[in-house]
Every structure is written in structure tokens, then in C-alpha cells.
Amino acid sequence: MQTRYFYIKTIGCQMNVHDSDxxxxxxxxxxYEPILDIEKADLIFFxxxxxRGKAEQKTYSFLGSLAELKERxxxxxxxxxxxxxxxxxxxxxxxxxxLDLVLGTHGYHRIPELLEQIQMKRCRISDTxxxxxxxxxxxxxxxxxxxxxxxxxxxxxxxRGCDNFCxxxxxxxxxxxxxxxxxxxxxxxxxxxxxxxxREVTLLGQNVNSYGRKEGIESFPTLLEQVNRIKGLHRIRxxxxxxxxxxxxxxxxxxxxxxxxxxxxxxxxxxxxxxLKRMNRKYTREHYISKIDSLRQVxxxxxxxxxxxxxxxxxxxxxxxxxxTLLEQVxxxxxxxFEYSDRPNTRASGYRNKISEIEKRKRLQALMDIQQQYxxxxxxxxxxxxxxxxxxxxSKKDKRKISDELNEKFQWTGRTSTNKVVNFIAENSLFFKDxxxxxxxxxxxxxxxHANSLYGKAII
Ligand code: 5AD
Ligand code: SF4
Numbered sequence: 001m002q003t004r005y006f007y008i009k010t011i012g013c014q015m016n017v018h019d020s021d022x023x024x025x026x027x028x029x030x031x032y033e034p035i036l037d038i039e040k041a042d043l044i045f046f047x048x049x050x051x052r053g054k055a056e057q058k059t060y061s062f063l064g065s066l067a068e069l070k071e072r073x074x075x076x077x078x079x080x081x082x083x084x085x086x087x088x089x090x091x092x093x094x095x096x097x098x099l100d101l102v103l104g105t106h107g108y109h110r111i112p113e114l115l116e117q118i119q120m121k122r123c124r125i126s127d128t129x130x131x132x133x134x135x136x137x138x139x140x141x142x143x144x145x146x147x148x149x150x151x152x153x154x155x156x157x158x159x160r161g162c163d164n165f166c167x168x169x170x171x172x173x174x175x176x177x178x179x180x181x182x183x184x185x186x187x188x189x190x191x192x193x194x195x196x197x198x199r200e201v202t203l204l205g206q207n208v209n210s211y212g213r214k215e216g217i218e219s220f221p222t223l224l225e226q227v228n229r230i231k232g233l234h235r236i237r238x239x240x241x242x243x244x245x246x247x248x249x250x251x252x253x254x255x256x257x258x259x260x261x262x263x264x265x266x267x268x269x270x271x272x273x274x275x276l277k278r279m280n281r282k283y284t285r286e287h288y289i290s291k292i293d294s295l296r297q298v299x300x301x302x303x304x305x306x307x308x309x310x311x312x313x314x315x316x317x318x319x320x321x322x323x324x325t326l327l328e329q330v331x332x333x334x335x336x337x338f339e340y341s342d343r344p345n346t347r348a349s350g351y352r353n354k355i356s357e358i359e360k361r362k363r364l365q366a367l368m369d370i371q372q373q374y375x376x377x378x379x380x381x382x383x384x385x386x387x388x389x390x391x392x393x394x395s396k397k398d399k400r401k402i403s404d405e406l407n408e409k410f411q412w413t414g415r416t417s418t419n420k421v422v423n424f425i426a427e428n429s430l431f432f433k434d435x436x437x438x439x440x441x442x443x444x445x446x447x448x449x450h451a452n453s454l455y456g457k458a459i460i
Pocket of ligand 1: 051052168169267269307308309338339340341342343
């Protein structure tokens with residue numbers, strides 16, 4: 001039988017990336033092979049994101065551009081998956097008649113039967129049903145088929161959905177209510193990954209701190225403790241956390257658990273109490289700062305990163321200034337900043353006093369300029385220090401010349417426990433011959449600091 005090829009494009013959060021990896025594994029089980037040249041694909045999936053307007057626009061431009069391919073090859077199957085698919089459902093197919101499948105965030109385990117129906121009945125399907133059981137949704141494909149196999153790091157979903165309804169956020173509307181997986185299944189998945197060579201796991205969820213609360217099962221710190229006991233696992237990360245749910249017990253975990261990486265991503269969104277209230281974040285600036293102080297008390301070297309939205313409706317110059325002073329006060333290691341964007345069905349989309357696009361851009365630039373200095377300062381403080389790096393692979397720059405003869409000056413890339421990217425060389429090629437591979441742990445002396453990465457030399 002002739003091989004059939006699939007192509008998956010993914011944008012958005014790590015949850016989307018992880019879902020796509022497993023959907024790719026599922027496609028292999030169905031007899032498809034991945035292909036890089038989209039023109040040669042028999043099936044194209046686009047896993048979409050709707051967290052901001054710009055991401056949603058990408059859905060329309062990319063899917064729109066596929067109409068021509070479909071015209072040339074009517075047998076081609078095109079599917080929109082993920083958050084925009086969930087949000088728009090049939091409307092997406094009405095706008096784009098060349099879409100065979102629109103599949104929301106809770107339907108990935110139904111892909112095999114849906115594809116069969118599309119092929120047998122030559123029909124188009126839109127499926128945005130919520131799935132009652134997170135376990136059937138998580139059971140997408142066997143571990144061996146997951147695309148990340150062979151790398152030292154793996155995502156593991158521990159919960160899905162969100163019940164917080166921050167006033168700007170579309171996530172609760174497109175990902176549904178919070179659901180946590182049972183810890184037995186999670187531990188089993190990690191143990192199997194470790195047996196396959198994985199050294200680091202990132203526990204994923206929209207709000208991992210409230211893991212298990214609704215189901216009345218163990219708390220997130222207790223789950224972490226169980227993961228921390230898994231032999232052969234070296235590093236544990238988790239994302240994302242909500243400041244209001246960051247318990248003292250979880251803070252203490254950073255000093256108690258040897259495998260827990262010294263990094264937390266704790267989105268603050270704004271430094272102004274007035275705006276935090278309008279965002280429905282349920283904490284104050286002072287409350288947030290006190291959590292950071294406690295984290296640094298138990299773990300002085302912890303890296304803290306955050307998300308900030310600029311230009312939320314009604315954000316005054318004074319509110320924005322409060323955000324800038326928060327940067328100075330907290331000294332984040334890095335931040336992700338976004339211009340506020342109206343999202344369908346959210347409360348903030350109905351708020352008055354919207355900020356102009358020009359003003360939002362200006363505030364974003366001001367914020368980034370200030371943060372860059374702090375990030376560089378933090379990075380510079382590491383120059384001369386030795387850091388343990390978990391190797392990701394050969395750095396992108398050098399991948400281009402991978403076909404060249406193996407060169408001892410090859411540049412590798414990896415991450416510190418604090419999640420900083422380190423590009424490094426290993427000069428003693430004989431010593432490092434079998435010691436450098438994705439998932440290896442090596443000691444590196446940091447020699448240079450850049451805005452977004454560090455540079456160093458592996459040491460014996
Ligand atoms: N506009 C701008 N940024 C947003 N985010 C979420 N919703 C919006 C929105 N409507 C940002 C938040 C969140 C990150 C993932 O995306 O900062 O933490
Ligand atoms: Fe969105 Fe708030 Fe839930 Fe995060 S906690 S996904 S920002 S609603």
C-alpha cells in the first residue's frame with residue numbers, strides 16, 4: 001500500500017505542542033508518516049490558539065492558504081484542531097469550505113473514527129463536544145509513538161481546563177472546566193518515560209497549583225513528592241501556576257525536593273491592584289510580592305519569570321507605572337509581555353475605556369526595554385560560575401552544518417535548573433564523545449551572558 005503522509009502545524013502554548021506530539025504518534029499508529037513538505041501531505045492538521053487576536057488571525061491566514069492545495073488535490077484531508085476550532089466550531093467550516101474537520105480541544109481521542117467517517121462517507125465534520133473523562137482524552141497513543149521520544153525531556157499533562165475566569169482570558173471558554181488526572185496514571189506515564197531515557201519532565205496544566213482540589217485527590221505538592229521519588233528521573237518542572245493558589249507547602253517544596261528545578265513561572269499580569277481586581281485575579285500586588293519573598297527565602301537561587309498584559313481596558317499611566325515599579329521591586333529573570341487583546345465571551349471584552357493600539361505598543365516597548373536590563377544583569381551574575389546543564393541537543397546554529405564532519409567545536413545547547421538557555425562547546429572531543437546527547441547532564445563554565453542566553457564551555 002502506498003504510504004500516506006501527514007503534516008501538523010502547531011501554535012500556542014506547551015499544552016498544544018504536547019497534544020500535537022501525541023496526535024502525531026496517533027497518526028503513525030494509523031499508518032501515516034510525517035512529512036516536512038506540506039505540498040506532499042495527504043493530511044494536514046493545524047492545532048490552533050485563540051489566546052490573543054493575533055494568534056487567531058494566524059488560523060485564518062494559514063488555513064485560508066490551504067484552499068489552493070485542496071483544489072489541486074481533492075483527496076487531501078484538512079483539519080483545524082485546538083482552541084479556535086473549539087471556539088468557532090461549524091462557523092469555521094462555513095467560512096472555509098475546504099476544511100474536512102473542525103475538532104475542539106476535547107476530541108483528539110476520536111480522531112481515528114472521525115477520519116474513517118470522513119473518508120468513507122466523504123463528509124465534513126465539526127466536533128466540539130466536551131469530554132467527561134480526562135483519562136480517555138489523555139490516552140492518545142502509546143508512549144513509544146510520542147514524537148518527543150529520543151529527547152531527554154518530556155511534557156506530562158496532569159490537568160486540563162481552568163475554573164478561574166480571569167476577565168481577559170478565553171481559556172476557560174475553549175478548554176472547559178478544570179479536570180485533574182489520577183496520580184497513578186501520571187506516575188506510571190513518567191516511570192515509562194524514564195525507562196525510555198527521559199531525564200526531565202514538565203508537568204503541564206493551565207493552573208497546576210490547584211491540581212486535585214476539585215476531585216478531592218492528593219494536592220499538587222503531594223503529587224510532586226511522588227514524582228520526586230521516581231528513580232532515574234533527574235529534573236521536575238511544572239507550568240503554569242496561579243499566584244493565588246501557590247501554597248506555603250508548595251513553596252517549601254523548592255527546598256525539600258532535590259529534583260525540583262529552581263525556577264517558577266508565576267504570571268502576575270499587572271502591578272496595579274486596581275487592574276488586578278478588574279482582571280479578577282484574586283490577589284494584590286503585596287500578596288504577590290510576599291509569595292516571591294517566601295520563595296526566595298526557602299530557595300535564594302530560584303529564578304522567577306512572569307507574564308504581563310499591558311493596556312488592559314482602563315489601564316491609566318499610573319497603573320502602568322505600578323507595573324514598571326513592580327519589575328524593579330521583584331527583578332524577574334525574564335518576562336513574557338503581551339498587548340491586551342479582546343477575546344470573545346470574556347468579561348473584559350465588554351469593558352469600556354479601551355487603550356489605543358499605539359499606546360499599547362508604546363507601553364509594551366517601555367516594559368521590554370526595562371526588563372532587558374534586569375535579565376542581562378541576572379545573566380551576567382552567572383559569568384564565571386559552573387552550572388549543570390541538561391542537554392537539549394546541538395544548537396540550532398550548528399544544525400545547519402550537521403552533515404559536515406563532526407567537529408570538536410560543535411555548539412551544543414541545554415538548560416540550567418533555573419531554565420536559562422546555555423549554548424556551549426566541548427573542546428575535549430575524546431572525553432565528550434559518548435557523554436553528549438539529548439538528556440545528558442554536563443557541567444559547564446559560563447563565559448558570556450547575552451540578553452536571552454548564556455555561553456560557556458563544558459568541563460571534565
Ligand atoms: N490579551 C493579552 N494577553 C493575554 N493573555 C491571556 N489572555 C490575554 C488577552 N486577552 C496572556 C496572559 C497569560 C498568557 C498565557 O497570555 O499574560 O498569562
Ligand atoms: Fe486564563 Fe486566568 Fe485560567 Fe490562566 S488562570 S488560563 S489566565 S483564566
